[in-house]
Amino acid sequence: MKQLITTPIYYVNDVPHIGHAYTTIIADMLKKHKWLRGDEVFLLTGTDEHGQKIEQAAKAKGKPPKAYTDEVSAVFRSLWDMMGIDYDHFIRTTDESHKQTIVQVFERLCANGDVYLGEYEGDYCVSCESFFLNVDSGICPDCAGSKPLSKIKEESYFFALSKYEKRLLEWYASSEDVILPKYRKNEVVRFVESGLQDLSISRTSFEWGIALPKHKGAQKQHIAYVWLDALFNYMSAFGLYQNPESLQVDSSSPAHLGEKMAYWECATHIVGKDILRFHAVYWPAFLMSLGLPLPKHIYAHGWWMRDGQKMSKSLGNVVDPRAFTKAYGAEVLRYYLLRETPFGQDGDFSQKLLCERINSELANDLGNLLHRFLAMCAKYAPQKGINSFTLENQGVAEFVVEHYGDEVKTQCKILDEINSGLIESMQIKAYIEAIWKLLHLGNAMIAKYEPWNLFKNGKSVELNAILNFVGYTLLKVANALYPIMPQTASTIAMAFGQGITPASYIYHIKQNKMFHLPLEVRVIPPLFQKLDSMLIPEAPLESTFEKVDSSDCGKEAGLALVSxxxxxxxxxxxxxxxxxxxxxxxxxxxxxxxxxxxxxxxxxxxxxxxxxxxxxxxxxxxxxxxxxxxxxxxxxxxxxxxxxxxxxxxxxxxxxxxxxxxxxxxx
CATH class of the missing domain: 2.40.50.140 (Nucleic acid-binding proteins)
Known part of the structure; x- marks a missing residue:
């Protein structure tokens, strides 16, 4: 089955932060999981490069917008390459092919009678590129109460969003998991039920964007509203409304992708909670107007905080994913971000806790189990070659079933949990915790049955049974762990002369086979080293509130006076x-x-x-x-x-x- 996984296209007003990395890691994890289960998966990511905020950022840097976006877009792409993100296409909204799609989308929306010319007068947030009406405070309600709104009045094309209220509500009701987590879906439903206003889809007050054809007596040159522009990247990447012969084909840009539109039939969007409304309301309404298929799933994650505060440059608490990848490795960062917080909830990034998880869970639970197992193979198993050993399995299966029946039942129960659709329902933290139950089982087997004593007492069948059980447990861990830590999982499998493939996943996880073939074991270096201290120095966080000197205030009343x-x-x-x-x-x-x-x-x-x-x-x-x-x-x-x-x-x-x-x- 062909499936599409997308990240948002990231706004290039600044360099990538940990939230961008988190979204992209989730998408990459989902791609790998679906691939293991036999699907053909396409991962799309890229950068959003138009809009007033980009124009302003480029001007502040003293650069033309295109030169500025070229630089920042390259930073995003290089980070994903550094982190081993297995994307299939990196799209930019400055791509000529994408521009063709947006112009054609606008023409078709007009032809369908869903666009009219009017005048927008109200509030606009440059930071999140959103329009608002009746906001008394003058502060953007979508930017955590910190960004001022601008009063604008300009000619604009409007999309008849209100026309699609009923169809949107029917779509939400059509599937339990069309939006996850479910409480986010409930929020979207309440938003639509409260009544939709038609959406301004063009701007005339700046120039950096995709120029739209003049329709319906427009007096000015309009450019596409950034969200109309950005959202259609999900389909322009596959050649929607494009002329294949007009596309330039070179080594960095794939040829016409129109024949790959089949991927869109099962599309999953990974987004942050702050842009859920754009994806769950505006985007499907655009698609409905054009008669195009709707996405199957929209998954919205929470924000990463630090010490309970939203990250900001002024506080000095921003987590740089490039620095953490260099210091700890992409695998460790992937594990921590996916393990730490239930999907959908806000997380609190702690380098101290990251180090603790490395030491206790990665180095101890996982790395030490593999190291102990390989050391016992080197000591107790017949040598096959240099640092290579063979675990005999004759009579092992029968012995395990008879003597270790409780452990076998426990392992089957854990594998059922791993197979229960945890990732499909975005219970990523629970999925990782289930994998760790397998590791705890393997460590408990060694502690309980003491292979060294079995060897000393000449109990070869019992010894081979324990080693085989632990070895197959590690192989099951490797196959289940692959979407979370692909390099680590592949290294574990390599110790058994195996790779991670859809066939190996079926064999070890879905079918739960054991002892069918002798295990060939190779000694490899330790997976993780324990840390004595944090690898990145941390500066103390500064308070966002000014200190008030009240030493002389209100002494008689016993109260501190404030101005x-x-x-x-x-x-x-x-x-x-x-x-x-x-x-x-x-x-x-x-x-x-x-x-x-x-x-x-x-x-x-x-x-x-x-x-x-x-x-x-x-x-x-x-x-x-x-x-x-x-x-x-x-x-x-x-x-x-x-x-x-x-x-x-x-x-x-x-x-x-x-x-x-x-x-x-x-x-």
Missing amino acids: IEDFSKLDIRVGEVLEAEPVPKSSKLLRLKIDLGESEPRVVLSGIAQYYTPKQLISTQVCVIANLKPAKIMGQFSYGMILASKDDESLSLVRIDGKRKNGSRIS
Whole structure:
């Protein structure tokens, strides 16, 4: 079966960060997993190079936009090559073939009656290239409350997005996993159900973009809105609406890809949660208008934070994927990012925890098991050649079934878990944890049955049974681990003179075969070295808040006085509680999802469980400090604080007098 896996095309206003690497690693992992299961998979990635923000960034560097985008796009591509990302095509929106597609898309949208000429007057965020109406604060609701909106008024083409509300809702309902995680799907559904406005799809106030043909009496030259431009990369890469003879074919650009459109029949998009709306609302609506197939899956992951704070250059807490790849290796970085946080949730990047996982899980659980196994083979198994040994399997299968039946059942149960569709449902962390259960089983077998004593007592059948069991366990680990750590998995298989292929995956994982052939074992160097310290120096993080000297303030009252300027730094807003649930293992905390009028609800943890039940809070409005830096509590992040008053007797939430619009500011 042909399948397409895509990353977003990355905006080239700056160099790659750890979020870009995370998205691309997930896509590469998914490609390798599907390949092992017998699918023919195409991985598409690239760079998004048009728009006002790019024009401004290039000007700030004193370079023409094309020269600037050439440089930054090359940085992205070189990083993916450095990290061993197995992409099949790297697309750029400055490719001539892509431009052809966008012009033809616009012509067809117009011909379908879904485009009209009008005037856009409202707010625009240059940072995330988004249009907004009725935002009182003047701050972009999609950029974590930090980017100012610009007032614009200009002639624009509009796409009749509102026409597709019903069809979009029907599409969401057609499949349980069309959008994962499911709570992200619920957010998209609520957004569409609240009513869609027609979408401005062109700009006239700057020049860096794809010029559109003039239609319907346009007075100015329009360029394609960056999201209309960017989203169609997923199909322009396969030659959508292109003339094959007009494409230049050279060593760096594949020939016409129109015949490969079959990959689009089963397409999966990997995106960050911040661009889910564009992919789950605008993109399928465009496709519906053109009568083109819709993607099968859209998977949205969370953000990476650091010490509970969003990464930023000003804080000095940005994680450079190139530096970490050079220091620790691409395999280790892949493992940590995929292992650390459940898919969809925000993660907290910690170099200290990265080192701990290297030492305890990679060097100890995995590397030490392989090293001990190879050392025992070298000592107890017949030598076949230099550093090569043969494990005899005569009578081993019968002995294992009779004497190690419990261990065999445990292994079968673990393999069933690995085979249960964990990756298909994007439970990547659980998938890795299942692999580690196999490693724990192998280590437990050695500790329990002590092969050295079996050798000393001349129990050759028992000894061969243990070695074979552990050897086949390692081969199963290698095949299951391949999507997560391809080089490491291949190295383990190489120790047995084998490779990782769809056939080996079927044999070891899906069919769970053991002992059918003698194992040929080769001694290889250790997989991982333990670390004594972090490999990249870390500077202390600076606070984003100014220190206030209150040594002389309010001494008589016992209170620290603050100026109106200090108070104005607090962004207190009205929000409606949409969901409330207890935090596991805590008797005090509730996890609230609060609508603050933003593109998605805020998660706020609050210690009010002893005073309010979840049911009492649903649909009530609360006051939220919205600009607190995120805090990690009981392993979960909280993005704000609700206001309450507490005395010796009880606690009460601070309420407002009468219902107000969610997101309204309190002053």
